[in-house]
Amino acid sequence: MTAVQTIPPVRKQVVVDASAEHCWRVFTEETTRWWPAEHHIGKSPLKRAIIENAAGGRWYATHEDGSETTTGTVRVWDPPKRLVLVWQINADWQFDPQLDTEVEITFTPDGASRTVVVLEHRDLDKFGTRASDLRAGIDAEGGWGMFMASFRKAAEG
Amino acid sequence: MITNHAKAFSALADPTRRLVFERVARRATSVQKLADGLDVTRPAVSQHLKVLKDAGLVIDRQEGTRRIYRIDPRGVEAMRTYLDRFWDRSLAAFKAAAEEEPRP
Numbered sequence: 001m002t003a004v005q006t007i008p009p010v011r012k013q014v015v016v017d018a019s020a021e022h023c024w025r026v027f028t029e030e031t032t033r034w035w036p037a038e039h040h041i042g043k044s045p046l047k048r049a050i051i052e053n054a055a056g057g058r059w060y061a062t063h064e065d066g067s068e069t070t071t072g073t074v075r076v077w078d079p080p081k082r083l084v085l086v087w088q089i090n091a092d093w094q095f096d097p098q099l100d101t102e103v104e105i106t107f108t109p110d111g112a113s114r115t116v117v118v119l120e121h122r123d124l125d126k127f128g129t130r131a132s133d134l135r136a137g138i139d140a141e142g143g144w145g146m147f148m149a150s151f152r153k154a155a156e157g
Numbered sequence: 158m159i160t161n162h163a164k165a166f167s168a169l170a171d172p173t174r175r176l177v178f179e180r181v182a183r184r185a186t187s188v189q190k191l192a193d194g195l196d197v198t199r200p201a202v203s204q205h206l207k208v209l210k211d212a213g214l215v216i217d218r219q220e221g222t223r224r225i226y227r228i229d230p231r232g233v234e235a236m237r238t239y240l241d242r243f244w245d246r247s248l249a250a251f252k253a254a255a256e257e258e259p260r261p
Contacts, residue, residue: 007237012244014252026255034250119244127236
């Protein structure tokens, strides 16, 4: 039994009656229009969901009390075709800069005014195991990331 | 997302048990292999595994004459289920937003 356990990626597809350029703009510049408002990790209601328009940019939210919470970063910015975001909210609903799970969104034209949008959220096994850390043996204490981090916090607090 | 935090914390308070858990998290393995690698008696390893299992941290399966232990993936599965629903809702809302009157 040496097979590595992997969690299959979440894959979604929608066909949108609009051009790829328009889809890209709504996805990246008008994120607040479609982001489910109750899904955030802030203490106060969501005001805006923001994907910064460049590779290396932030993916974050602002809240009504003026605070900000980070979801992750922008890894690939290739308008209007391909966007790769890094989701860094762990299973304890905390931003975790060590967590790196990719969300890739592709916009493929189907004629002039129709676009196939495919979203894949992958590397989900990292929610349970910081696989790379384990393999490298960098941190013997680590491993089951989402659990051990909160365990440490509780143990040390 | 982990439903059993308190129990799991106390299960891992014991240093040897924590070591057993870390070995299992690294690779699915048998009681004997754990006992060999940790210099702990087999009955003691079995006892630690029982506590870890009760705390929802590991699951086991019989394979031939051996019982194999691995980490319990339910916490991870719960996260996947959440994301599955989250992206479903988000993309449906995105489609609706993108199909509203096109903006210049």
